[in-house]
Amino acid sequence: MENEKKKGISRRTFLKTTGAVATTAAIGGGIGLTTLAGDVEAAPADISKAEIFTSSCTMECLHHNLKAYVVDGKLVKVESCEADETVACLRGLARTQWVNHPERIKMPMLRDGEKGSNRWQEISWDEALDLIVEKIKETQAELGNQGICLRSFSGNFGSLSNAVAASFFNYLGGFTPVVGSLCCQAVTGSMTPIFGSRYEDTRDSIRDSRYLLAWGNNPAVTMQSYFKWYQEAQAKGAKMVTVDPRFSETAAQSDEWVPIIPGTDTALALGMIKIIIEENLYDADFIRAHSSLPFLVAETSGKPALQDEADPTSFLVLDEASGQITRHDGPGVVPALTVRNTAWASQYKTQFDILADECRPWTPEEVEKETDVPAASTIRMARDYATIKPAMLIQNMGGFQRTEWGSYAAAAHMYLAVLTGNIGGRGNGICDAGGVTTSIKVGNAIPSPKPQGEFGAVRGARFGRDILEDKPNKIGFLWTMTSSIMTQNPNTGAVKEALKKIPFVVTVDSLMTSTALYSDLVLPCTTIFESENVLASSRSHYVQLMEKAVDPPGEAHDDLWIFTQLAKRLGFGDAFDKPVAEHIKAVLEPTGITYEELLEKKCINPLPEVYIPFANGIFKTPTQKAEFFVYDWHEKGFNPMLTYIRAEESVKGNPELAAKYPLACVQRKTNRTIHSTFGSLQWLNQAVSDVPHVMIHPDDAGPRGIAHDDWVILYNDRGQHRCKANVSAHIKRGVVTAENGWWEQQGGSSSYITSDFVEHLSGGQSCNNTLVQIRKEG
Known part of the structure; x- marks a missing residue:
C-alpha cells in the first residue's frame, strides 16, 4: 500500500472523491477532485477564495463544460459546470492531475539517440523553430510540398488548434493529408450521401423513446453523460436492446443482449x-413522401432514371393514380413502391423492389447461420423496432462499422429507420455524434489558402504501410499533433517502422506519448486551462469559451503561438500574429454569437431546446428525401444499395487464415481513456486498471490452459499484444475483446495486432475484422 500511495492519490480516494464507480456509467455527481497531484490522502485545498474559470474537455468525447478552481496560481479542483446539463466523467475530473502532471514536457526536446530510445536533449524555442524551418525547406527542395505530411486528429477540437495547423501548411503551399477517420469514416461515407448530412445527434429526445436499440456500441461508457436519459426512458417503460459480441456495460442495463459474430x-x-x-x-406513406425507395432504376444502365439528365433531382417514379411514369415531386403524384406486375417491369425496378430482392434470401434461419443470432431474436427485434414507437437506433460511431464493409453496416441502420418511419421526430432517429456545426456556420480563425498542386492522401487505416511504400508520396517531414498514431492507427508495427523511416518527425504534445517517443523533435504544448481558445464543434451543442486559468509549466505554448512563430519566420506571419480575441471573433462571426456575449456567459447553446434531426422527414439531400442509391459506390464498382458481403479477415471468410488464428478480436473503449488520451494519469489507472486486459470465454480459455488473471499474448502475423486474461462468459465464444488506448510505456497498444485493411466503400479502418490466436505467457 505504501508503494501505491507514492504514485499519487489512491484508487479508493479517487472513487470516493468523484462519487463514481469505474465499472459503470458515471451518470451523477458533479463532485470535483480537490487533492493536488503529488499529495496523498492530503486535506482538500481551501477553495473558499479560489479563482474560478471555465473551459471544455475537448478531445473526441462529449465536450463537457468544466469549472476550474485555482488557488495561488495552481489548479486544485475541476467539476462540471452548471451551464451544461451533462455531467463530466472521471476523465474530465482528472484534468487536475493532467495539468499538474510531474512528467509534463517543459522545453523543446531534440532526439539524442535512436527513435524510441527516449533519449533527449533540451533545446531552446529559437533553436527548435529554426530547425523546423530548415527541415521544411530541405523537404520542399527535395520532394516538394508533397513530401510534407500533417497528421492532426481528435485530441483537441478547439478552433485554434487543428484548423490553424491546416491553414499554416496551406500557406506553405500545401501538404499531403492523412484521410479516413479512424472512428467513423464508414458512417460519414454512408450517412452523408443518404441523408445529406452527418453529425445529426438525437440526444435531446432520448428520454422520449419507447424502444432503444444500441447496435454495436456502448453508450454507458461512450455516452456516459447522456446515459441518465436512457435510464429515464427505461423508467417510463422503454425497452432497451443491445447488439454486441460482448456483454457490455450497456448490455448489463438492457432488457435484452443479442451477441453477434463481428462483421x-x-x-x-x-x-x-x-x-x-x-x-x-x-410505413408506406413515409417511404413515399420522404425517401428514394419509389424511384425507378433503369434495367439498362443500373442507375436511377431521370426526366432530365441535366437535372440530377428529376427522378422518375410510377404514379399509382395515373399509371404513368412521371417526376417524383410533381403535384398530386402518389409514387408506387413496386413496378412488379406492371407494363414497366421489364424496363425498371424501384429501389424498394431492389431492396426486397436483396433481403429475400435472409430468412431468420439464414441470418442465424451467418450471425449466430437466434432466429427468434431476429424476428422479435424486427417486429419490436417497427411497432414500438418511437424507436431510436443508437449508432454513435460504434465498433460495428469499423469493419471491411462497415459502410453497408452503417447504411443498414438508415434503411431500418426510414422504412419504419422512425426518423424526424422526438424519441426516434439514429443517435450519432453531433454538435453546433451541423446546424450553424462556424468561422475559421485563419482562412486557409488553396493548396498548390496535387497531393493525394495517406490512408489513415493503412498509415504505416502507405508511408513505407511511399504512397501517394515519399514523406520527408511529418507534423503530428492532437493524435497518437502509435496507439490508434492499425498495425502499430508498420506505423513504428514508418516513423523511423521519415527523416524528420515533429510531435506537439504535453506528455511523452507513444508517438513522441518515435519523433525527432517534441514541442511542449498547453492543455486546457492553460491557454484561451473557443470550442464550436461537431460533438457538443454548446459554443464554449475556453479560459486560461493557470500558466503552463516551463516554456509550453499553445498551437496558435507555435504556428505564429513559424509563420513569422516563413514570411506569412501577418495572418497569424493577431490577439487571440481577434481569432476567436473570426470563429464566432457567422454564428451570431459575439465575443462579448461569450465572455459573459461562457457557454451558449444556439440550437433549439430540443434538436430533432431531419425533422418531419425533411433530409438535407438535394431532393430533401433519403436517397439510398449511392452513386460513389456505384462508380467504384460496388453495389450502390444495401447488401451483405462476408469479410475477408473472418473465420468464415478466410478458413485458411482462421486455422492459424481462430479467434475474432474486437476493440473496446474503457472508462480509463478517450482513445489513448488520459492514458498516463495515475488516478484513472488506479480507479479503472493499470494493465491491459483481454476478455475471453471460458470455453476458449480452458483448452489453451488460460486461467483468469493470467498474463497472455494475443498475436497474429502483424504483431502481438501482452495483457491479462479476463475469463468470462460475458463474451461470445470464438471472440476476444482487447482494450484500446495503452501506451508504449505501458506495454504497447492493442493496435499492434489490428487489421490495417482499408474499408472498401468509404476508406475507414477495419480493426474489428481481426483474427488472432492467444497463448499463456511463458
Missing part, C-alpha cells in the same frame, strides 16, 4: 428488413 451486422439488418417488408410493418 455480420448487415446480414442481421437484412433479415430484419425482410420481416418488416413481408409482414407489411413498414
Whole structure:
C-alpha cells in the first residue's frame, strides 16, 4: 500500500472523491477532485477564495463544460459546470492531475539517440523553430510540398488548434493529408450521401423513446453523460436492446443482449428488413413522401432514371393514380413502391423492389447461420423496432462499422429507420455524434489558402504501410499533433517502422506519448486551462469559451503561438500574429454569437431546446428525401444499395487464415481513456486498471490452459499484444475483446495486432475484422 500511495492519490480516494464507480456509467455527481497531484490522502485545498474559470474537455468525447478552481496560481479542483446539463466523467475530473502532471514536457526536446530510445536533449524555442524551418525547406527542395505530411486528429477540437495547423501548411503551399477517420469514416461515407448530412445527434429526445436499440456500441461508457436519459426512458417503460459480441456495460442495463459474430451486422439488418417488408410493418406513406425507395432504376444502365439528365433531382417514379411514369415531386403524384406486375417491369425496378430482392434470401434461419443470432431474436427485434414507437437506433460511431464493409453496416441502420418511419421526430432517429456545426456556420480563425498542386492522401487505416511504400508520396517531414498514431492507427508495427523511416518527425504534445517517443523533435504544448481558445464543434451543442486559468509549466505554448512563430519566420506571419480575441471573433462571426456575449456567459447553446434531426422527414439531400442509391459506390464498382458481403479477415471468410488464428478480436473503449488520451494519469489507472486486459470465454480459455488473471499474448502475423486474461462468459465464444488506448510505456497498444485493411466503400479502418490466436505467457 505504501508503494501505491507514492504514485499519487489512491484508487479508493479517487472513487470516493468523484462519487463514481469505474465499472459503470458515471451518470451523477458533479463532485470535483480537490487533492493536488503529488499529495496523498492530503486535506482538500481551501477553495473558499479560489479563482474560478471555465473551459471544455475537448478531445473526441462529449465536450463537457468544466469549472476550474485555482488557488495561488495552481489548479486544485475541476467539476462540471452548471451551464451544461451533462455531467463530466472521471476523465474530465482528472484534468487536475493532467495539468499538474510531474512528467509534463517543459522545453523543446531534440532526439539524442535512436527513435524510441527516449533519449533527449533540451533545446531552446529559437533553436527548435529554426530547425523546423530548415527541415521544411530541405523537404520542399527535395520532394516538394508533397513530401510534407500533417497528421492532426481528435485530441483537441478547439478552433485554434487543428484548423490553424491546416491553414499554416496551406500557406506553405500545401501538404499531403492523412484521410479516413479512424472512428467513423464508414458512417460519414454512408450517412452523408443518404441523408445529406452527418453529425445529426438525437440526444435531446432520448428520454422520449419507447424502444432503444444500441447496435454495436456502448453508450454507458461512450455516452456516459447522456446515459441518465436512457435510464429515464427505461423508467417510463422503454425497452432497451443491445447488439454486441460482448456483454457490455450497456448490455448489463438492457432488457435484452443479442451477441453477434463481428462483421455480420448487415446480414442481421437484412433479415430484419425482410420481416418488416413481408409482414407489411413498414410505413408506406413515409417511404413515399420522404425517401428514394419509389424511384425507378433503369434495367439498362443500373442507375436511377431521370426526366432530365441535366437535372440530377428529376427522378422518375410510377404514379399509382395515373399509371404513368412521371417526376417524383410533381403535384398530386402518389409514387408506387413496386413496378412488379406492371407494363414497366421489364424496363425498371424501384429501389424498394431492389431492396426486397436483396433481403429475400435472409430468412431468420439464414441470418442465424451467418450471425449466430437466434432466429427468434431476429424476428422479435424486427417486429419490436417497427411497432414500438418511437424507436431510436443508437449508432454513435460504434465498433460495428469499423469493419471491411462497415459502410453497408452503417447504411443498414438508415434503411431500418426510414422504412419504419422512425426518423424526424422526438424519441426516434439514429443517435450519432453531433454538435453546433451541423446546424450553424462556424468561422475559421485563419482562412486557409488553396493548396498548390496535387497531393493525394495517406490512408489513415493503412498509415504505416502507405508511408513505407511511399504512397501517394515519399514523406520527408511529418507534423503530428492532437493524435497518437502509435496507439490508434492499425498495425502499430508498420506505423513504428514508418516513423523511423521519415527523416524528420515533429510531435506537439504535453506528455511523452507513444508517438513522441518515435519523433525527432517534441514541442511542449498547453492543455486546457492553460491557454484561451473557443470550442464550436461537431460533438457538443454548446459554443464554449475556453479560459486560461493557470500558466503552463516551463516554456509550453499553445498551437496558435507555435504556428505564429513559424509563420513569422516563413514570411506569412501577418495572418497569424493577431490577439487571440481577434481569432476567436473570426470563429464566432457567422454564428451570431459575439465575443462579448461569450465572455459573459461562457457557454451558449444556439440550437433549439430540443434538436430533432431531419425533422418531419425533411433530409438535407438535394431532393430533401433519403436517397439510398449511392452513386460513389456505384462508380467504384460496388453495389450502390444495401447488401451483405462476408469479410475477408473472418473465420468464415478466410478458413485458411482462421486455422492459424481462430479467434475474432474486437476493440473496446474503457472508462480509463478517450482513445489513448488520459492514458498516463495515475488516478484513472488506479480507479479503472493499470494493465491491459483481454476478455475471453471460458470455453476458449480452458483448452489453451488460460486461467483468469493470467498474463497472455494475443498475436497474429502483424504483431502481438501482452495483457491479462479476463475469463468470462460475458463474451461470445470464438471472440476476444482487447482494450484500446495503452501506451508504449505501458506495454504497447492493442493496435499492434489490428487489421490495417482499408474499408472498401468509404476508406475507414477495419480493426474489428481481426483474427488472432492467444497463448499463456511463458
